[in-house]
Amino acid sequence: MKKRCIMNQVYKEDAKKYGPKMINEVDDVKDVFLKKLKxxxxxxxxxxxxxLDTRNRIIEVFEVFGGESDIKIVTPRKMFKSLVLCNAYRFxxxxxxxxxxTCPSAEDKxxxxxxQKYGEMLxxxxxxxCIVGDNNILSFQNKSLL
Incomplete structure (x- = not known):
C-alpha cells in the first residue's frame, strides 16, 4: 500500500515499512529520511x-508536496487535515x-x-x-529554532 499526498489529495505511505520506529532524537530522524527514504x-x-503517537512511534507518513513548483504553496491547513484524520499526537x-x-530560508522559518502555532491550537x-541536504539533515529542534 503506497499512497502520496499532493495538493488536495491525501496520499499515505505504509508506516510499517519504517518499522515500529520510535523517534527520540535527530539520529532517528536522519535514519528514516536519509537511509530509508533517501x-x-x-x-x-x-x-x-x-x-507520531504518544510514544513517538510513526503511525502514518504523508507526502504533502512533491514537485518542481514552489513549495510555498503548502499550507498548514492542508497539513493538519491529514494529522487530525490519523489522530496524531505529535508530528x-x-x-x-x-x-x-541545509541552511533554512526565511520561508522555512x-x-x-x-x-508550531497551529499545532499548539490543535x-x-x-x-x-527538518531540512535534508547532501547526506546531512538540519533539525530545528537541535538548533533551537523551534
Missing part, C-alpha cells in the same frame, strides 16, 4: 509529515533542499513557526522541522 537523492522538492515535518544546503505537537 530524500537527499530526490530530484524534486519533497515535503513529508511523519505522524515531524521534513523537506529537502535540492541544492544540498516562517512555515515552522506557523506549524494539540498536535510539532516535534521537529
Amino acid at each position: 530524500m537527499n537523492e530526490e530530484h524534486k522538492e519533497v515535503m513529508m509529515l511523519f505522524a 515531524i515535518c521534513v523537506h529537502n533542499h535540492l541544492n544540498g544546503d 516562517q512555515l515552522a513557526k506557523e506549524l 494539540q498536535i505537537e510539532l516535534l521537529d522541522f
Whole structure:
C-alpha cells in the first residue's frame, strides 16, 4: 500500500515499512529520511509529515508536496487535515533542499513557526522541522529554532 499526498489529495505511505520506529532524537530522524527514504537523492522538492503517537512511534507518513513548483504553496491547513484524520499526537515535518544546503530560508522559518502555532491550537505537537541536504539533515529542534 503506497499512497502520496499532493495538493488536495491525501496520499499515505505504509508506516510499517519504517518499522515500529520510535523517534527520540535527530539520529532517528536522519535514519528514516536519509537511509530509508533517501530524500537527499530526490530530484524534486519533497515535503513529508511523519505522524507520531504518544510514544513517538510513526503511525502514518504523508507526502504533502512533491514537485518542481514552489513549495510555498503548502499550507498548514492542508497539513493538519491529514494529522487530525490519523489522530496524531505529535508530528515531524521534513523537506529537502535540492541544492544540498541545509541552511533554512526565511520561508522555512516562517512555515515552522506557523506549524508550531497551529499545532499548539490543535494539540498536535510539532516535534521537529527538518531540512535534508547532501547526506546531512538540519533539525530545528537541535538548533533551537523551534
